[in-house]
Amino acid sequence: MTAGGMWDAWMMTAPDAVLEHAPRPAETPGPGEATIEVAGCGVCHTDLSFLHGGVRTRSALPLVLGHEISGYVRAVGPGVDPALVGRPVVVPAVLPCGECDLCRAGRRSICRNQVMPGNDRHGGFASHVLLPARFICPVPDAVLRRHDLWELSVVADAVSTPFQAVKRSGLAAGDLAVCVGVGGIGVYGVQIASATGAKVVALDIDDAKLEQARAAGAHATLNVRDSSVQDARKQVKRLAGELGARPFLWKIFETSGTRAGQELAYGLIGYGATLSVVGYATGKVELSLSNLMAFDAVAQGNWGADPLVYPELMQWIADGRIAVRPFVERHMLADINDVFDRAHHGGLMKRAVLVPA
Ligand SMILES: [Zn+2]
Ligand SMILES: [Zn+2]
Incomplete structure (x- = not known):
């Protein structure tokens, strides 16, 4: 970790290049900053978009990626408690x-x-990271009784982002929640919607992920691999009926981060629907905006989550409404290139968390 005052780190140096092992000198926190010793850092679809998808990081390369960070605060700068x-x-x-x-x-x-680690500044695929301290969220003891700190890294995005989306959508008990894409972020979206008391229909093109979604609380699942948007819409309507949910006022959550998923999610909009775009995809979808008017519907998105939702989110995790552990897997940070490769090719069922040695 800090042998000779060095921080271990893995850098993105260029698009599509392997990440380079690049230990760098330890830094001292400035005003308002904190040094965090990383316990775990989750691998997000967005990291893959930076490396392979042509999405540019806001800071110039080389850059340490990784924005789902948990760890221990080891030092703070002036002005920080x-x-x-x-x-x-x-x-x-x-x-x-x-x-x-x-x-x-x-x-x-x-x-x-705003500062997004692994985008505006060096991120969490490292032994340590230096970041603004103001909105860093202490983990309550009640959460640590059920979880290891490394696995809570995914709360920083994979859990908090769908949590924010569900809150903003106004999802209520008895509503139909349709989750499009239930790997990664989506499986947490399913849990959060289900814990809200909604009837949850999970859509994906992968049976294994649908099975996992059922374990996470989905009431019905639908493999849409070979379905047209019209077909899928008919099937969801049928499932809504079987679950005793309304045929309208659906809350749709796009968590696939794919163009096809976005197209499907938009196509599910009906009377009074709310579409929440949670996943990030490059590429464009052709759609009829007039449907929003004709159906008196809403389409919205959220960029991550407001740090102020974290205390409530931590409460949900503490009391077991959200289970983090079953949907993460631990890997060594030194295996980062292999893990990225597998994530890039869809070879991971669970969210990978990289843990420094
Ligand atoms: Zn992310
Ligand atoms: Zn501001």
């Missing part, structure tokens, strides 16, 4: 400034001064 040192924490994937007009308007996740 020294009581934070030694605390186990989760670092929200979006760290707002807390001071600007957008932050004061309650729109922290789109703060233009």
Whole structure:
């Protein structure tokens, strides 16, 4: 880790290149910053988009990727509560400034001064990371009784982002929630929707992922690999009926992060529907915006989550409404290139978390 005052790190140096092992000198936290010793860092679809999908990081390369970070605070800079040192924490994937007009308007996740680790600054595929301390979320003891710190890294995005989407959608008990794409983020979306008391229909093109979604609380599943959008819509309507949910006012969550998933999710919009776009896909979808008008429907998205939802989210994890452990798998940070490769080729059933040696 810090042999000779060095931090272990893996850098993205160029698109499609292998990540390079590049230990770098330890840094000292400046005003408002904290040093976190990484316990785990989740591998997100967005990391793959940076490496293989032509999406550019906001900071120039080379850059340490990774924005799903948990760990222990080891040092803090001026202006940060020294009581934070030694605390186990989760670092929200979006760290707002807390001071600007957008932050004061309650729109922290789109703060233009935000820091996203592994995008604006070096991220968590490292032994240590230096970040703004203000919105780092201490992990309550009640959560640590059920979880290891490394696995809570995925709370920073894979859990918090669908949590924010469900909250913003206004999903309520008895509603129909349709989750499109239930690998990665989606399986947490299923749990959160189900724990809200909604009837949950999970859609995917992979039977194994659908089975996992059922274990996570989906009430019905549908493999849409060979279905047209019209077919899928008919099937979902049938399932809604069987589950005793309404044929309208659906809350649709796009968590596949694929163009096909986005097309399907939009095609499911009916009367009074709310579509929440959670996954990120490059590429464009052709759609009729008039459907939003004709169906009096809403389409919205959320960029990560507001750090202020974390205390409630931690409560849900503490009391078991969200189970994190069954849907993550632990890998050594040194195996990062192999793990990225497998994630890139869809070879992982669970979210991979990289743990430093
Ligand atoms: Zn992510
Ligand atoms: Zn701000």
